[in-house]
Amino acid sequence: xxxxLNGEPFETTRADSVTGLLEETGFGxxxxxxxxxGEMIPAGARGAxxxxxxxxxxxxxxxxxx
Amino acid sequence: MxxxxxxxxxxxxxxxxxxxxxxxxxxxFRDAETMADAxxxxxxxxxxxxxxxxxxxxxxxxxxxxxxxxxxxxxxxNTSGARTAAEAIRAARLGRELSGSPxxxxxxxxxxxxxxxxxxxTFEAARVLAAEGFAxxxxxxxxxxxxxxLEDVGCASLMPQGSAIGSGRGLATAxxxxxxxxxxxxxxxxxxxxxxxxxxxxxxxMGCEAVLVNSAVAAAGDPAAMADAFARAxxxxxxxxxxxxxxxxxxxxxxxxxPLTSFLSPVTP
Amino acid sequence: xxxxLDLPRDQAGGTATQEDVERALAxxxxxxxxxAVLLSPAASPLMEAMAVRARDLTRRHFGRTISLYTPLYLxxxxxxxxxxxxxxxxxPQRRVHLKPSEMAREMDAITGRxxxxxxxxxxxxSEPAGVDFLLAGVSLAAERFHHVxxxxxxxxxxxxxxxAEAGCSGVTIYQETYDPDRYGRLHRWGxxxxxxxxxxxxxxxxxxxxxxxxxxVLLGLSDPVSEALRxxxxxxxxxxxxxxxxxxxxxxxxxxxxxxxxxxxxVDESMLARIIFAFRIVMPDVPIxxxxxxxxxxxxxxxxxxxxxMSAGSRTTVGGYGGTEAVDDGQFRISDERSVEEFCAMLxxxxxxxxxxxxxxxxMEAADG
Numbered sequence: 001x002x003x004x005l006n007g008e009p010f011e012t013t014r015a016d017s018v019t020g021l022l023e024e025t026g027f028g029x030x031x032x033x034x035x036x037x038g039e040m041i042p043a044g045a046r047g048a049x050x051x052x053x054x055x056x057x058x059x060x061x062x063x064x065x066x
Numbered sequence: 067m068x069x070x071x072x073x074x075x076x077x078x079x080x081x082x083x084x085x086x087x088x089x090x091x092x093x094x095f096r097d098a099e100t101m102a103d104a105x106x107x108x109x110x111x112x113x114x115x116x117x118x119x120x121x122x123x124x125x126x127x128x129x130x131x132x133x134x135x136x137x138x139x140x141x142x143x144n145t146s147g148a149r150t151a152a153e154a155i156r157a158a159r160l161g162r163e164l165s166g167s168p169x170x171x172x173x174x175x176x177x178x179x180x181x182x183x184x185x186x187x188t189f190e191a192a193r194v195l196a197a198e199g200f201a202x203x204x205x206x207x208x209x210x211x212x213x214x215x216l217e218d219v220g221c222a223s224l225m226p227q228g229s230a231i232g233s234g235r236g237l238a239t240a241x242x243x244x245x246x247x248x249x250x251x252x253x254x255x256x257x258x259x260x261x262x263x264x265x266x267x268x269x270x271x272m273g274c275e276a277v278l279v280n281s282a283v284a285a286a287g288d289p290a291a292m293a294d295a296f297a298r299a300x301x302x303x304x305x306x307x308x309x310x311x312x313x314x315x316x317x318x319x320x321x322x323x324x325p326l327t328s329f330l331s332p333v334t335p
Numbered sequence: 336x337x338x339x340l341d342l343p344r345d346q347a348g349g350t351a352t353q354e355d356v357e358r359a360l361a362x363x364x365x366x367x368x369x370x371a372v373l374l375s376p377a378a379s380p381l382m383e384a385m386a387v388r389a390r391d392l393t394r395r396h397f398g399r400t401i402s403l404y405t406p407l408y409l410x411x412x413x414x415x416x417x418x419x420x421x422x423x424x425x426x427p428q429r430r431v432h433l434k435p436s437e438m439a440r441e442m443d444a445i446t447g448r449x450x451x452x453x454x455x456x457x458x459x460x461s462e463p464a465g466v467d468f469l470l471a472g473v474s475l476a477a478e479r480f481h482h483v484x485x486x487x488x489x490x491x492x493x494x495x496x497x498x499a500e501a502g503c504s505g506v507t508i509y510q511e512t513y514d515p516d517r518y519g520r521l522h523r524w525g526x527x528x529x530x531x532x533x534x535x536x537x538x539x540x541x542x543x544x545x546x547x548x549x550x551x552v553l554l555g556l557s558d559p560v561s562e563a564l565r566x567x568x569x570x571x572x573x574x575x576x577x578x579x580x581x582x583x584x585x586x587x588x589x590x591x592x593x594x595x596x597x598x599x600x601x602v603d604e605s606m607l608a609r610i611i612f613a614f615r616i617v618m619p620d621v622p623i624x625x626x627x628x629x630x631x632x633x634x635x636x637x638x639x640x641x642x643x644x645m646s647a648g649s650r651t652t653v654g655g656y657g658g659t660e661a662v663d664d665g666q667f668r669i670s671d672e673r674s675v676e677e678f679c680a681m682l683x684x685x686x687x688x689x690x691x692x693x694x695x696x697x698x699m700e701a702a703d704g
Contacts, residue, residue, distance in 0.1 A: 032120060033161075059120040063115065330605045
């Protein structure tokens, strides 16, 4: 399935949920905030969100600054 | 007048109590280790971090890990990069999701050259976020009326500029800062423009609750040593404020040639 | 008593030296500590230096102007037993109130003398002279004056809001004395006996959006220094809480009145002048009022030395400006009986400009519409 991850096309091999996508991209146990099609998905609710073809997914995390 | 009478001279913002009056930014350090060392040396309990999209799926350059190794640090996500209230509000919500704390340093600077805070967008974002329960700490121009307006909409503190961000011009806004401090019933934290520890001490001497520094430490020859110097200057400035400074003796009262008070009668009516 | 009114023990100023006074005079950001020092006995030999500083600060913040206003008593009914007041309920005064047509005639007589600012006064809230009566007076005044103030009885916030809506932009309410025990004894009966109810009235007026609130103590009732220090704390508390409203200060001294009350703490002119100088120094931007209670020579001397706003040609009777004939003895005796013209001529002679209109009602109407 093809999704747009952080603005770039990304071909998932097996993931069909937000949780699965995080695992597949190596962010499984990490501190990231997830935005799916413009909507923030709270950490506790990620398993319940299925991915569909063409979904926009953005991952955010803290960096140095400000 | 603010309550300052705690036995340990701690201060409170957003329901959290802090004993350190030096807040640290995390930008512009040469590497994560230098940053962690400097923050440790500063004694800061309150540290601001930015929020960015994860780059290309890579997990490298992870700031959070070196920060989390330090004990007793509260993270204050900032909205740097936001150019409008709407962008800052979105960043604040993401920041809360990640930090789990109510703090947000609202910073909105549409001008990429001078990073001057936009007072109108900042006010709007502060109004919305305070209503959502955030402990809003706005980075703002040193404008006393804006300070009142931000306090009125429920901000947890005020973070006026000492001078332009990164300029190292110190407390160029000192007169305005004094008016802000005099009027505020929430903590005033000088943010931006400091270069030398003496400037941080001066901010505390005038009654500011704390200061936030970043470039002054990150760009110093020895960041950890400079962080320590700032920590001691802040403590000294605070002690001086609590002790009560001697009035300045600059204005000398001229004596009048023709007495102004000769009309007064000693008789009580 | 609320915490913000407490006087810290170290700020009593009793042990101040002349050097402390000189430092306070030179201080760039004076506060409560400096006020205590300036009111201490050590400041007495430095009156001239205080006057110079007060004049310079007054000039810096207000220029060479004196704002003028005049009081109009609308009624003298009163259920209070203030021991010092000529309108107290046990005084043998003829009790009257102005009818709306009489109010209008009095106001026209006052505008005829050039005034654009009017202060409306009543006694305690009463059946013939309550909120609706005062509202009628405010509405009539708002048609004729640019600034209408009231000095009446404490009101609820909604009542103050109604006053503001009718065109009232200022509320004057003096605590008289900040000493709660003395307050209780001097206010022998009536609603005014409630110290806190009166103390909190300025907050309610400011919360209701009143543009200015006048505070003051009646000098002569209690130790003037503690009164001044508490007044300063009250003013600061209000200024930090209600930043959109302004405050004004007044230091009326007890005057002879019909009941013959004798002041337990007489304040002489020199002390009154010192209090005014000291407040100008610690609150350089706050209007300070001086009424016709004081004799002409004192008023002339104080104009511009801290004082920025003065009444002139005043009557303390109900009516009496020419629209109606006064039938009562007045609240107290005035000392300066000069006409407005004479008073303005004096100000001009001293290089001061009498100002009748400080701001324009038209801006308020524009904002509403």
